[in-house]
Amino acid sequence: MKTTFQKLLFYTSFLICFTVLAQKKSERELILIDKDWRFSFGHLYDTKKDFGHAEGYFSYLTKTGFGDGPAAKDFDDRAWRKLDLPHDWAVEQPFSESASFSHGFKAAGKNYPEKSIGWYRKKITIPNEDLGRIISLKFDGVFRNSKVFFNGFYLGTHESGYNGFEYDVTAYVNYGGENTIVVRVDASMEEGWFYEGAGIYRHVYLQKTNPIHVVANGTYVTSELKNNDADVIAAVTIENKGNFKGAIEITQTVFDSNNKQVALGSENVLAPEFYQKANYSSKLYIKKPLLWDLDSPNLYHLQTQIKQDGKVIDNYETSFGIRSIELNPEKGFFLNGKQVKLKGTNNHQDHAGIGTAVPDEIQYYRIKKLKEMGSNAYRCSHHPPTPELLDACDKLGMLVIDETRLMGINDYHLNDLQQMMERDRNHPSIFCWSVGNEEWQIEGGITGERITQVMQHFAKSIDPTRPVTVGISSGFKSGISSVVEIMGYNYLGNGDIDAHRNQFKNQPGMGTEEGSTFATRGIYFTDDVKHYQSAYDKKPRPTFYSIEEGWKFYAERPYLAGMFIWTGFDYRGEPTPYGWPSVTSYFGMMDVCGFPKDNVFYLKSWWGKEPVLHLLPHWNWSGKEGQEIDVWAYSNCDEVELFLNKKSLGKKKMELNGHLEWKVKYVAGTLEAIGYKNGKKVLMEIQKTTGNPEAVKLSLDKENQPNSKVSVITVEVTDKKGLHVPTADNEITFDIKGGKILGVGNGNPTSLENDQFIDDLEMVSIMNLQEQKGNTTDLSLKSNYNENEWITAFKDRNYKNQAPSYIYKGNFELKSVSDKNQVHFFYKKIGIAAEVYINGNKINPSAEDLQKYVLDAKILKQGNNSIYIITTPLQKIKDWDVMNTDPGIIQVITPAESWKRKLFNGYAQIIIQKDENAKEVVLSASAKGLRAGSFKN
The missing domain is CATH 3.20.20.80 (Glycosidases)
Structure with missing residues (x-):
């Protein structure tokens, strides 16, 4: 036993070393770690299907560092799915009438225990140079009830699916080597009565700081306008997780949007005590600031620096704006006094x-x-x-x-x-x-x-x-x-x-x-059988x-x-006022893709600043010839005149915050509206009867961010004159090069089509594992074995007196066998040297991983397959060593079908992401009987 003095001496020496090392690499780093995670479903209550998690004699709650199952640092996750974050596993699931009404009938949640638990694992390397820094994991949001482990150490549980959180992992880091992050997500409980998704659906970061640093969300910037100038109060909370005692300097600098310095404040203070926090603030003066406003959202950024002996040890950036707000009981809301x-x-x-x-x-x-x-x-x-x-x-x-x-x-x-x-x-x-x-x-x-x-x-x-x-x-x-x-x-x-x-x-x-x-985009007659609500405002x-x-x-x-x-x-x-098979709401001014319903143009008329004229409905009403159609005009013009095939149907004055209506007997042709302001024509809107669909058209939405890796593409079809066909419902198939498709949609509230087309990954266990002793170290498979000598594998194994080799046999079931499928055996070491045989055929390991075997469809059978593994045995080093008895897992990947989506009332949407190193991304779209379309970016 160490004496108290020895313990204190060791602890003090560690802290001094910790502080000295921290000074080698000082300023903070925030590293996005969304790439290259492994994912697999666990199980809500069946621990065997949850990879044996929490079955250990010592659990992660009883002894520090005893994360088991996938929470263990060295758990073999090679057969798991590879993906990048953010990730929502709920959207990948099919629809089911028995699933939650609130969550859009996606087959996930507590009624689907096999799809309510998700495991995520990622390996990262942290260099030796980081020893002495504070290392943290930052999660922007996980839905929901997440447990996080690092190198097998349990870090904590965070229930909320919406707030971010972070964990200090400094004490658990394997510096200079590999580290394992594990997150177990339990999305069985609904937190809201609307679709919430499931999984790590926001960003994750690795953060490195000096022991003396600004805490998470540790700045608070307020401002007060005085005439044309502003006083800015920059408050900061600093924490000391090291042993440094003495003076530090806090510098607060404000930069404008052009990165020009506009204010500076600095003060010398004493650092907080060990594992304590302290608050500081600076009053800064900005002359004639550019205010944050709706039309001119001017932003500043505050740079908070902590200096120790003149050297910057932490740098924290805060974006903010200067503006005044007031909610007045008589006159409503004021922004900057207006x-x-x-x-x-x-x-x-x-x-x-x-x-x-x-x-x-x-x-x-x-x-x-x-x-x-x-x-x-x-x-x-x-x-x-x-x-x-x-x-x-x-x-x-x-x-x-x-x-x-x-x-x-x-x-x-x-x-x-x-x-x-x-x-x-x-x-x-x-x-x-x-x-x-x-x-x-x-x-x-x-x-x-x-x-x-x-x-x-x-x-x-x-x-x-x-x-x-x-x-x-x-x-x-x-x-x-x-x-x-x-x-x-x-x-x-x-x-x-x-x-x-x-x-x-x-x-x-x-x-x-x-x-x-309630409104369905592009629908103008309510049909309760089809679950369609008319788009006229009512x-x-x-x-x-x-x-x-x-x-x-x-x-x-x-x-x-x-x-x-x-x-x-x-x-x-x-999906009020309906239920299944409606899976989305009807409330939106836009549908789930962002395609506008007609109410958008009513609001644009009276909320916006530009002249607006919008005519509804479309003018494709074959079969309704001679029937009266309600024609509405949304506009902020003084007057609107309506024409059908060049014949005036009357000019009407627009009421403030109103709309105009006509009853028009349908005849194919052109419906035209002209808007007048101060007696002058200022706008014209046309709805034409179109021909049949002829070609697929892809276009980049103007709301996309310039030069963005992610793009939203509108999909539609046109007739032979190039006119958009508002009633088209063609199924469009997509192909992409230089990028990947993230999702497809069309705004149809009753569509049960796939949102995503991802490869199906199945993990098949090896069953009935048995063993026989081998007399030599020869690992060749014999043509026959004495069936009476097979015993349950590893049962009552005497590790002090093992045979020269062991022969293991088991079986696995395949639902189907196809050349399209990719089948791998991920061997988990149950011996020093090993030979693997599938259905009597010797399989060689892959070059990339000597414990991964690629199984050709030619040697596989639908139904039962045999596997033999012949090994020389592993030896226990310590009596209490736990030996692996799991021979591995069979992974079956069935490639997804091509991405596709039906048009709904003329439109669909596809979201694509350009590959990091691609010069361009090319999206192709085709449909039966139509001319194909393409998009390059």
């Missing part, structure tokens, strides 16, 4: 074809789509978003309500709120925090009041610069409604908004949800309001800051 009507949408975080594993570029694509519609505000419904969404809102000029997932007053609830706010509070786009949504159990009573007051005061302690709201839907009279700082009205039909406002005249308010209208229910009715109500009331429509985009789940 009144702004909030024109918002609610949105979940999934997208067609890719689920919740949304590439960063698609975040920008979706915000650009909303901006194009005229929207200026976004509500994160109903959970913290991915950081990249907020980055997009910052850079593109979109106001945000940031919302936590669940109301409550204990650590579970308040910690989630705090994590969200500390992560997000430097984003200038965020103007309001939401601490709850439609909590019907507590909305109207004293419990709701108490919880709201706690969460509201707690939020103010973290960020006093922004107000707090809650979305209320069960009446606007008492409970939460009477105490919340900013009243969030969810739907006009749920209460008397004017009456509530007259009772609480000092309480600002806004419509946090409005609409919930009341979804007798007590609810159309989009137009809702906007008129809020537009006419200056005391209401604005409204947020439910929703900007359709999403998986909640």
Whole structure:
């Protein structure tokens, strides 16, 4: 036993060494580690199907470092699927009528125990030079209930599927060698009532810092405008995980968007004590700052540096904007002193074809789509978003309500709120925090009041610069409604908004949800049999309001800051007013791909700044000749005149925030509208009857990020004149070179087509493993063996007195055998030297991996196959050594069929990603009887 003095001496020496080594490599590194993970499904309750995890005598909870099964550092995962993050395994699953209505009937979750647990593994090398630094793993979001292991050491459990988290792995690192990251994800429990995906669906990073460093989300930048200048307060929290005691210098520098220095502050302070944190702040002055605004989203960045003996040991970057916000009970919302009507949408975080594993570029694509519609505000419904969404809102000029997932007053609830706010509070786009949504159990009573007051005061302690709201839907009279700082009205039909406002005249308010209208893109006659809802704007229910009715109500009331429509985009789940086989919502102004429904043009007319004229419906109505068709015009012109085949059907004046209607008897030809402002023609819109589909057309959506690796491509067909055919439903097949396809979609709420086409990977176990002793070290297979000598393999093995060799035999079952399949045997060492025979044929190992065997279809059989492994035995070094008794696994890969998707009412969408080293990506699209199309980028 070491004496106390010896222990202290050793500990002090270690810390000094730790600190000295840390100085060799100082500034922080943040390394994206999304590439090259291994993935496999486990099982919710069957430990055998969960790779034997948590079966060990000592579990990871009883003894440190005892992660077992896939959590073990040296677990053999070679047969697992290779993939890159972000990854959503739910979107890969087929649809099932017995699956969750809320989650879009995807066959995943607690009713599918074989698809509710996902294992992820990745190996990384950390060099010797990093010894002395703090090494951390940072996860932006895992859905959900994740357990993380590092080199077999259990790091912790994080339940929320929406907040990020990080773990310090410094003590567990194998410096100069290989390290294993393992994540077990349990997505069996639903956290919301909408599609949430499953898996590591956001980014993962490896972070390296000096022991003295800025903590995670450790800066907080606030500003105050004074005339034309600004005072900026830059607060920072620093932690010391080393043994250094003494002075450090903190330097705070502000740069503008051109990277020009505009402010500088510096102070000398004492470093925090060992494993302690300390807060510091600097007051910086910026002369005539460029304000963050909707049309000019100017951004600055703060560089926080920690210096020790004049040397930079940590560098932390923070993006921020300078602007003022106010929610006034009489006049609504003000940004930089100017009144702004909030024109918002609610949105979940999934997208067609890719689920919740949304590439960063698609975040920008979706915000650009909303901006194009005229929207200026976004509500994160109903959970913290991915950081990249907020980055997009910052850079593109979109106001945000940031919302936590669940109301409550204990650590579970308040910690989630705090994590969200500390992560997000430097984003200038965020103007309001939401601490709850439609909590019907507590909305109207004293419990709701108490919880709201706690969460509201707690939020103010973290960020006093922004107000707090809650979305209320069960009446606007008492409970939460009477105490919340900013009243969030969810739907006009749920209460008397004017009456509530007259009772609480000092309480600002806004419509946090409005609409919930039903519409299917490109459909103009409701068909309940097909689950199609007409796209004309109408009341979804007798007590609810159309989009137009809702906007008129809020537009006419200056005391209401604005409204947020439910929703900007359709999403998986909640296929109200239907059920199976509808799998997506009908609420969106756009479908799940982002293709606009007609309501987009109503909003664009009255939310946007440009002249708008949109005519609906299309003019392909074969079989309805002579029948009256409702023709609507959405426009912000003063007047609109409608023509059918050059004959005027009348000119009508446009009402503010309204639309125009005509009844038109159908005849093929041209429907034309002309818009007038101040008596002059300013716009023309045409709907033509088209011919039959002739050619496939691919085009790059204008909302794509320039020079992006990820691109959104619109797929359509045209007639012989090149006109888009709005009723086309052709099935399009795709081929790609120089890249890969991430997902396909078409906006059809009843489509049960695959979102993704990925190879099927099956792992087949070797069964009935038996053994016989060999008399020599000859590893050749004999033609026959004494059947009476076969015994259960490894049973009662005397490792101190083993035979010169052992012959093992087993069998495995193959469902089918095809030349298209790739079949591999991943041998796990049960002997020193080994020879492998399949159905009597000797198999040689592959050159790339001497324990991997490629099995030719010619030697395989459908049904039962035999395997013989002849080895010289492994020897125990220590009596307590655990010897491997698993001979390995058979991996069967069945290649996926070609990517394909049917058009829905004329459109489909495909998302592609260019390979890193490819000069160009070429996408080809073909359909039976049509001229093929192609796209190059």
